Amino acid sequence: MSREKQDVPMGHSDEADGIEEYDNALPAWWLGLFYFTIAWAVVYGVHYHFVAGRSQAGDYVAEVQAAEARWPAPDPATVAAADPKVLAEAGKAIYMTNCIGCHGPELKGGIGPNLTDAEWIHGGSLAEITTVITNGVPEKGMLTWGPILGPEKVAQVAAFIHAAGGGQ
Amino acid sequence: MTADSPAAAAPRYDDEIVKKFLLATFIWGVVGMLVGAILALQLAWWPANLGLPWTTFGRLRPLHTNAVIFAFTANGLFTGIYYSMQRLLKTRMFNDTLSNIHFWGWQAIIVSAAITLPLGMSQTHEYAELIWPIDLAIAVVWVLFAVNFFGTIAVRKVKHLYVAIWFYMSMVITITVLHVVNNLAMPATLTRSYPVFSGMTDALVQWWYGHNAVGFLLTTPMLGLMYYFLPKAAERPVYSYRLSIIHFWALVFLYIWAGPHHLLYSGLPDWAQTLGMIFSVVLIAPSWGGMLNGLLTLRGAWDRLRSDAVLKFFVVGITFYGMSTFEGPMMSIRAVNALSHYTDWTIGHVHSGALGWVGMSLFAVGYYLVPRLWKRPLHNEGWATAHFWLATIGIVLYVVAMWVSGITQGLMWRAIDDVGQLQYPNFVDTVIKLVPFYWIRLGGGLMYLSGLVLMLVNIGLTIAGSRPDQAINPSPAPAK
Numbered sequence: 001m002s003r004e005k006q007d008v009p010m011g012h013s014d015e016a017d018g019i020e021e022y023d024n025a026l027p028a029w030w031l032g033l034f035y036f037t038i039a040w041a042v043v044y045g046v047h048y049h050f051v052a053g054r055s056q057a058g059d060y061v062a063e064v065q066a067a068e069a070r071w072p073a074p075d076p077a078t079v080a081a082a083d084p085k086v087l088a089e090a091g092k093a094i095y096m097t098n099c100i101g102c103h104g105p106e107l108k109g110g111i112g113p114n115l116t117d118a119e120w121i122h123g124g125s126l127a128e129i130t131t132v133i134t135n136g137v138p139e140k141g142m143l144t145w146g147p148i149l150g151p152e153k154v155a156q157v158a159a160f161i162h163a164a165g166g167g168q
Numbered sequence: 169m170t171a172d173s174p175a176a177a178a179p180r181y182d183d184e185i186v187k188k189f190l191l192a193t194f195i196w197g198v199v200g201m202l203v204g205a206i207l208a209l210q211l212a213w214w215p216a217n218l219g220l221p222w223t224t225f226g227r228l229r230p231l232h233t234n235a236v237i238f239a240f241t242a243n244g245l246f247t248g249i250y251y252s253m254q255r256l257l258k259t260r261m262f263n264d265t266l267s268n269i270h271f272w273g274w275q276a277i278i279v280s281a282a283i284t285l286p287l288g289m290s291q292t293h294e295y296a297e298l299i300w301p302i303d304l305a306i307a308v309v310w311v312l313f314a315v316n317f318f319g320t321i322a323v324r325k326v327k328h329l330y331v332a333i334w335f336y337m338s339m340v341i342t343i344t345v346l347h348v349v350n351n352l353a354m355p356a357t358l359t360r361s362y363p364v365f366s367g368m369t370d371a372l373v374q375w376w377y378g379h380n381a382v383g384f385l386l387t388t389p390m391l392g393l394m395y396y397f398l399p400k401a402a403e404r405p406v407y408s409y410r411l412s413i414i415h416f417w418a419l420v421f422l423y424i425w426a427g428p429h430h431l432l433y434s435g436l437p438d439w440a441q442t443l444g445m446i447f448s449v450v451l452i453a454p455s456w457g458g459m460l461n462g463l464l465t466l467r468g469a470w471d472r473l474r475s476d477a478v479l480k481f482f483v484v485g486i487t488f489y490g491m492s493t494f495e496g497p498m499m500s501i502r503a504v505n506a507l508s509h510y511t512d513w514t515i516g517h518v519h520s521g522a523l524g525w526v527g528m529s530l531f532a533v534g535y536y537l538v539p540r541l542w543k544r545p546l547h548n549e550g551w552a553t554a555h556f557w558l559a560t561i562g563i564v565l566y567v568v569a570m571w572v573s574g575i576t577q578g579l580m581w582r583a584i585d586d587v588g589q590l591q592y593p594n595f596v597d598t599v600i601k602l603v604p605f606y607w608i609r610l611g612g613g614l615m616y617l618s619g620l621v622l623m624l625v626n627i628g629l630t631i632a633g634s635r636p637d638q639a640i641n642p643s644p645a646p647a648k
Contacts, residue, residue, distance in 0.1 A: 007405075009405055010409055012328055012330070012409075013405075015326040015327065015328040015330070016256055016326075016328070016330040017252070017255040017256050017258075017330075017396075017400070018400075019330065019396070019399045019400065019405070019406065020399075020405035020406070021331075021405055021406040021408075021409040021412075022405050022406065022407055022408060022409065023408060023409045023410050024407055024408040024410070024411070024464075025408070025410070026408070026410060026411055026414065027411075027460060030411075030453060030456065030457065030460060031453075033452065033453045033456070034418070034450075034453035034454070037449050037450045037452055037453060038450055040446075040449065041446035041447070041449060041450050044442075044445075044446060045442050045443075045446055048442060049438070049439065049442065054438075055438045056433060056438055056441070067588060070588065071587060071588025098594075148590070148593035148594070149589070149593070150587070150588075150589045152587070153589070
């Protein structure tokens with residue numbers, strides 16, 4: 001390629017509104033890049049599907065397994081056995097960040113209902129409060145907090161509301 | 169029409185149609201980008217939605233994208249194509265009536281889009297939102313344009329087809345197929361229809377369309393304009409004929425496969441996702457072939473960049489083309505896409521293409537054509553340079569703000585705290601972080617828009633005849 005002459009006009013200009021064209025060689029690095037990406041495409045495709053045997057569903061399962069190994073789910077027995085006072089202490093901070101907007105700093109309600117009076121719309125036991133927080137009340141605008149907070153934080157904030165609000 | 173004898177006088181080209189398309193380009197450009205600026209304001213400051221259904225983000229957003237793609241860009245392409253193809257083929261357009269039906273039909277389609285989209289009439293396919301009667305009108309007008317286009321090629325007075333014409337042909341053929349297939353639908357009422365494809369098939373057809381609308385409306389015909397207007401403006405030969413052939417065929421072959429990269433980590437089968445990803449990466453070199461041929465054509469003309477606004481706009485436009493055709497393939501890689509998808513990074517990417525490559529190149533074409541079409545010098549060359557700097561700084565602000573915002577957004581969405589929970593479970597936490605970048609984006613967009621307004625005023629004053637005494641030589645008559 002290096003022996004080719006550079007910048008030789010092709011003589012088409014009278015057929016291209018006066019635009020002349022050279023026929024210079026393709027830049028070597030450009031051609032190399034093109035061949036490299038083609039080779040990479042073949043290698044990647046074969047490796048992904050046939051050598052590593054990867055798939056989107058497989059990647060998901062592997063990621064979930066890795067997360068479960070790193071952050072094991074809290075043992076339900078431990079959570080249940082935990083001192084409600086300790087749980088409620090931790091739950092206060094979660095309440096003040098996430099719940100205060102609707103239920104107010106004194107738990108007296110606002111957008112959402114009062115949590116300190118005797119009336120419990122969805123039941124006032126610790127288990128019932130936990131269920132309401134986990135599933136939310138979408139028709140009334142309360143978020144489904146289970147996937148946002150996770151079971152441990154739900155247990156903490158439920159303990160706080162149960163204690164501070166005078167649950168049954 | 170002229171005689172075939174080479175000694176005959178220069179053919180009388182139809183420049184009136186070019187003038188009409190040129191004015192439509194920049195007037196619609198201002199409209200489309202103004203709507204874009206309103207959207208940018210709405211994202212930074214929600215009361216700008218005005219609480220009216222017609223002015224909410226969800227309805228104005230398709231108005232913005234349709235106006236910029238089909239009003240600004242498409243009219244700009246038609247401007248350059250009608251001007252250059254007559255000269256490259258040494259013949260007047262095949263049929264003036266078809267040219268005028270094309271012009272007025274296209275503008276009527278744009279007006280109908282501007283009415284129906286704010287009213288909430290939509291097919292809900294991105295970049296194909298327009299309802300079926302308008303889709304039908306687009307198909308008819310486009311096919312009439314195709315008849316005129318290929319008719320002109322058929323009656324041409326030259327044997328050799330210059331490379332720009334191939335790029336135009338790839339647009340005319342491919343857009344016809346894409347538009348018709350993606351809009352196949354069963355009408356239910358005058359304003360509502362059901363697509364014939366459903367579920368994942370519909371999504372795949374949609375992104376085959378969406379990606380190749382980028383490929384064959386915003387890319388290949390723009391490269392065709394570059395191959396005509398850049399060597400004309402620089403008065404330099406094209407660097408490599410061979411490179412132009414190879415990158416053309418590689419580009420049109422590879423582009424068509426790359427659509428599935430919009431559907432990574434979706435219900436699309438893994439093998440189809442892989443195809444979309446690897447064809448996107450292989451597109452880097454063919455895209456850069458266009459960039460190289462453009463920049464290397466300027467060898468020996470770089471000194472003229474100091475004074476020539478047309479070349480300035482082209483150089484920045486081509487550079488943005490090279491940048492976004494590298495960024496796009498990178499974003500198509502599974503691992504990168506997992507971070508970038510659904511974030512503002514994508515918005516930054518499309519704007520580096522639309523504002524950087526398409527916008528800057530069309531400004532170059534505009535500044536090249538206005539003095540030649542109206543046969544008088546530009547009203548104010550200094551304003552053109554000011555436009556160049558407003559546009560360049562505006563894009564950089566826009567794109568950098570969206571990179572930072574998009575990567576911040578992607579990282580916040582996936583951040584996990586030390587007990588394995590999402591660190592930012594409330595979406596609004598991420599939005600609050602992004603607001604400052606939305607203001608920067610608005611600033612960049614307003615700079616870009618103000619540059620275009622300056623251009624429009626400059627064109628208006630040129631046409632009004634501020635400097636009529638200094639008539640300049642139009643495009644040189646065909647040799648021999």
